Amino acid sequence: ENVLTQSPAIMSASPGEKVTMTCRASSSVSSSYLHWYQQKSGASPKLWIYSTSNLASGVPARFSGSGSGTSYSLTISSVEAEDAATYYCQQYSGYPLYTFGGGTKLEIK
Amino acid sequence: QVQLKESGPGLVAPSQSLSITCTVSGFSLSRYSVHWVRQPPGKGLEWLGMIWGGGSTDYNSALKSRLSISKDNSKSQVFLKMNSLQTDDTAMYYCARGYGNQYYFDYWGQGTTLTVSS
Numbered sequence: 679e680n681v682l683t684q685s686p687a688i689m690s691a692s693p694g695e696k697v698t699m700t701c702r703a704s705s706s707v708s709s710s711y712l713h714w715y716q717q718k719s720g721a722s723p724k725l726w727i728y729s730t731s732n733l734a735s736g737v738p739a740r741f742s743g744s745g746s747g748t749s750y751s752l753t754i755s756s757v758e759a760e761d762a763a764t765y766y767c768q769q770y771s772g773y774p775l776y777t778f779g780g781g782t783k784l785e786i787k
Numbered sequence: 788q789v790q791l792k793e794s795g796p797g798l799v800a801p802s803q804s805l806s807i808t809c810t811v812s813g814f815s816l817s818r819y820s821v822h823w824v825r826q827p828p829g830k831g832l833e834w835l836g837m838i839w840g841g842g843s844t845d846y847n848s849a850l851k852s853r854l855s856i857s858k859d860n861s862k863s864q865v866f867l868k869m870n871s872l873q874t875d876d877t878a879m880y881y882c883a884r885g886y887g888n889q890y891y892f893d894y895w896g897q898g899t900t901l902t903v904s905s
Contacts, residue, residue, distance in 0.1 A: 713891040722895040729889055770890035776834040
C-alpha cells in the first residue's frame, strides 16, 4: 500500500499570506495520478486539483499544485478567508488501490 | 447536471449488515465508475471500493471480505453492502463518480451517516 503523509496536519495563516502544504508518498506516484480535494466543515469533498497541477473547474487561480515522484505540494499564493478547509491528497498507484492522505486543516486567522 | 445521492438506514446494530444506495443522475452508470468512500467522525477519507461501467468491481483489500458493490444501470443506482458491522464502521459514507484513466473522483454525493450502536 502506498501511504500518503500530509504535513502539517494543521496550519494557520493570515489573509494575504502564501501557504504551502505537502503530501509525501511512501512509494513513487505518477504525477498523472496525484490529486487534491477540498473539504469544508460539514460538506462533501470537492475535486480541487487533478493530476498534480490542473485546477478543477471553478478553483481560483491563487491555487497551484506541483511535485513529482514521492513529493507533492499545494500552494495558495494569497490566502483568503474562504480557503479555510481541510485539503486531502489522493493517489492511484496500482491495481486496485486508491489512498488518501490524512489531510491538512487550514485555518485563517 | 451530474448528481449523486446516498440513502441508508442511519443506525445499525453491531454484527448486523448495512445496505446503502447511491442514486445518480446526469450521467450513465454504463459509462462511468462509481466509488464508495467513508469518513469516520473527525477523521480522514478511506476508499472502500468501486464498480466499473462494465460491472466489474474492485475493493479495498482491508475490507474486501465484508464488502459487496453492485448496481442497476436501468435505475441509475449503485449499492454498497457491508456485513459484520462494528462500532468503528460508524462514519459518513459517500459515493463518488470516477473519472476515467486519471483515477480521481470528480463528483461526490452529500453522504449518508451511519452509526453502529446497540
